[in-house]
Amino acid sequence: MQGHLSVTCCHVRAFSVQHSLTAELDDWQSLTNADGGAIRFNLTSGRPTNVTFPVVPTARFIRILPLAWTNQYYRVRFEVFGCQVQDGNVRLVNGTDAWSGRVEIYQHDTASWGAVCGKDWGINDANTVCRQLDLGAAIQANTASEYGRGDLPIMMSRVACEGTESRLADCPFVSTKYQQCESSNVAGVVCKSKLNTVRLVGGLNDFSGRVEIFRDDTWGTICDRNWDIRDAGVVCRQLGFPSAVEAKSGAHYGEGSGQVHMEGVACTGSEEELDDCPSLSWTASTCSHSRDAGVICSVETSGSEENNPE
Structure with a gap:
């Protein structure tokens, strides 16, 4: 709690606190002591002063209600420090x-x-x-x-x-x-485990885009070295599409950010997930994001395939 820069002028001398979970008019409650009385906090100057609540309320909203102050007006600046509760976890x-x-x-x-x-x-x-x-x-x-x-x-x-x-x-x-x-x-x-999950980013629709894979708690891209239709087909099937129309290279859907997680992918085409495919995984990739790989997947509609005309 802090008042005016002058320690003797224009600060709150006493205040009370109200709290609420919803901020609705009938939901505000005063911070009370064990006897049910509203707690009154007293200040002696406008200097920054730490005030500890003797009772810790569960709240999303806090009101500071000045009860007494110096001069005809006052200035107040305050910060509230609390902790998150597990409710809803x-x-x-x-x-x-x-x-x-x-x-x-x-x-x-x-x-x-x-x-x-x-x-x-x-x-x-x-x-x-x-x-x-x-x-x-x-x-x-x-x-x-x-x-x-x-x-x-x-x-x-x-x-x-x-x-x-x-x-x-x-x-x-x-x-x-x-x-x-x-x-x-x-x-x-x-x-489903988020590890090694893939997604398409930067395309005009949900069946085309830059291929990104989730590893080491981050999303990263795939280098287009040796990237072909078999690799693209595994990605598309992993995402729920029947097959791939085209494997894109050279950051066709824009350059990604973060790490390049895979390089030299060599799928046979029979793998269920991209992570099952061989790749140059023992060393960090030497590719830049200018070589990010992409795909265009096929889409089945009413028994026929509709492909992205890109």
Whole structure:
């Protein structure tokens, strides 16, 4: 808390604090002591002063309410330091790897973890969980306690995510206070590993662009050395397209940034993923981004193929 540059003029001498999670008119609460009375903080000058709240509120919004000040007016500058709570965090439990398991969510009010009912649980809900955990897209939405029932209470039922939410807690759901869940009906997910995931960037549509692969926690490009239609075909199939129309070279879709993750790719064409293809992977690439590889994938529509006319 800080007042005017002059330590004797124009500063707040006393203030109280209100906090809220929503900023709605009826949601503001005063910071109170153990007896329920509003806490009054006193200042002796306008110098920068650290004030510690004796009670730590859970809030997204803070109000500073001056109660007394010097002179006819005052000046205030303040900073609030806090910490993030786990509310809404999710985790996967009892899975076969880090990308699968029973979905559990943390509720701050009860300071505990709980499970999610599998009733109406679908791929959109699973995708939201995988996105929140910064994993790849959901492969499977489990509804029959495949990863065990656990001994935690059910906190969410009939979750109805649209699939675009960043957190499971942002999705509509029914509280189990009003609707019970069968013990054999607990939700789980299987997410795709983000490692070695590929994407197309810079194209005019979603089936063409510069090839980028996720490795070492970063997206990087592919050098066009020996890049051909067989390599492009593996990329396209990995992305869900039937085949490749053309393998592009010379940064046709613009130069990328970051590392060049692969060079000298030599797919036979039968591989399921680009990472299964041989490449010059023991040494760092000598390619610049002026040689970033790209692809044009084929698209099936109503039994026929429509290809990008580039």
